[in-house]
Amino acid sequence: MKLKGNETYETRIAPQVEVLQGMGDVVLNNLNLLSPVDKAWQPTDFLPDLTGENWAADLKQFRGPTAALTDDTLVVLVGDMVTEEALPNYAVSLNLIARDYVGTSPTPWARWMRGWTAEENRHGDLLNAFLRLTGRVDMRAVEVTVHNLIANGFDPGAYPDSYGGLVYTAFQERATKISHMRVGQIARSQGNASLARICARIAGDESRHELFYTRMAAEVVKQDPNTMIPIIRELLRRIIAMPGKRMFDGKDPDLFDHFAAVAQRVGVYTVRDYAEIVRHLVKTWDIASLQLCGKAAAAQEFLCAHADRLESLADEITARVAGLPPSRFAWIYDRTA
Numbered sequence: 167m168k169l170k171g172n173e174t175y176e177t178r179i180a181p182q183v184e185v186l187q188g189m190g191d192v193v194l195n196n197l198n199l200l201s202p203v204d205k206a207w208q209p210t211d212f213l214p215d216l217t218g219e220n221w222a223a224d225l226k227q228f229r230g231p232t233a234a235l236t237d238d239t240l241v242v243l244v245g246d247m248v249t250e251e252a253l254p255n256y257a258v259s260l261n262l263i264a265r266d267y268v269g270t271s272p273t274p275w276a277r278w279m280r281g282w283t284a285e286e287n288r289h290g291d292l293l294n295a296f297l298r299l300t301g302r303v304d305m306r307a308v309e310v311t312v313h314n315l316i317a318n319g320f321d322p323g324a325y326p327d328s329y330g331g332l333v334y335t336a337f338q339e340r341a342t343k344i345s346h347m348r349v350g351q352i353a354r355s356q357g358n359a360s361l362a363r364i365c366a367r368i369a370g371d372e373s374r375h376e377l378f379y380t381r382m383a384a385e386v387v388k389q390d391p392n393t394m395i396p397i398i399r400e401l402l403r404r405i406i407a408m409p410g411k412r413m414f415d416g417k418d419p420d421l422f423d424h425f426a427a428v429a430q431r432v433g434v435y436t437v438r439d440y441a442e443i444v445r446h447l448v449k450t451w452d453i454a455s456l457q458l459c460g461k462a463a464a465a466q467e468f469l470c471a472h473a474d475r476l477e478s479l480a481d482e483i484t485a486r487v488a489g490l491p492p493s494r495f496a497w498i499y500d501r502t503a
């Protein structure tokens with residue numbers, strides 16, 4: 167929502183920051199949604215051992231089933247990996263909520279944010295190493311894409327509201343969970359059990375993260391519904407911008423849209439998934455049963471009907487995307503997908 171009259175960004179967010187800072191205990195009670203480092207998986211656990219005596223044979227064995235991954239699968243996997251590799255963008259954005267000015271702050275929000283960043287960091291690392299070892303993608307084109315995405319930045323569309331960052335992240339953690347899960351299923355159907363396992367583990371992390379952000383947003387809904395509900399409406403009213411929106415391989419100005427079209431076509435992340443996420447969040451936050459008036463009540467009404475509205479557009483969008491011509495991707499040496 168826009169700033170009103172003589173409002174400044176600071177005066178606008180001050181009451182929201184107060185509520186978020188006051189939630190320290192709730193955050194603290196949910197820090198167990200991070201996995202302790204000594205119990206956490208690491209990328210190495212899923213990759214061939216290149217230090218062993220049999221490294222060449224291990225690598226060969228690893229590569230065997232990767233030959234069967236289709237170009238469509240490689241494209242969705244690269245797109246997901248690029249999105250994960252732009253983690254610095256999301257860490258910058260979420261520090262608006264954690265408000266760690268020192269960098270080592272001991273507050274629960276700051277501890278969550280660092281722990282979350284550390285867990286997320288493994289996602290890009292693992293997918294990056296996996297893709298490199300397959301020998302099937304143009305890693306330099308992929309790296310240019312990541313470089314551009316981080317340099318281009320990321321706008322979750324939450325400005326000028328701090329609460330919006332929580333809503334956005336709750337949405338995105340669920341979206342990435344779905345997307346990794348589906349790529350894993352496709353990998354399994356194409357005979358690659360190791361990629362299937364990798365995607366399932368990453369999806370498992372996203373699932374814990376989703377729970378955290380969904381709970382924190384639920385707490386805000388409970389404490390400050392009259393501010394929060396219109397902010398949720400504002401975010402969900404426009405199509406939520408995906409974190410990889412500004413990716414660029416140096417060639418295709420519509421790269422993200424082309425990647426998203428492949429993801430929709432192969433069923434990795436679709437309009438129906440988008441509608442399902444909206445339905446899930448509105449239900450989980452129990453928006454329908456809140457006692458609200460004025461602007462917040464209007465936003466509530468909008469939100470309760472929004473998933474149906476999106477569902478009703480799904481067939482048309484699915485058909486439109488299915489009819490799009492395939493695009494060339496530098497990631498797979500300019501072949502089409």
Ligand SMILES: [Fe+2]
Nearest residue numbers: 250286289342
């Ligand atoms: Fe991730």
Ligand SMILES: [Fe+2]
Nearest residue numbers: 339342372375
């Ligand atoms: Fe995540």
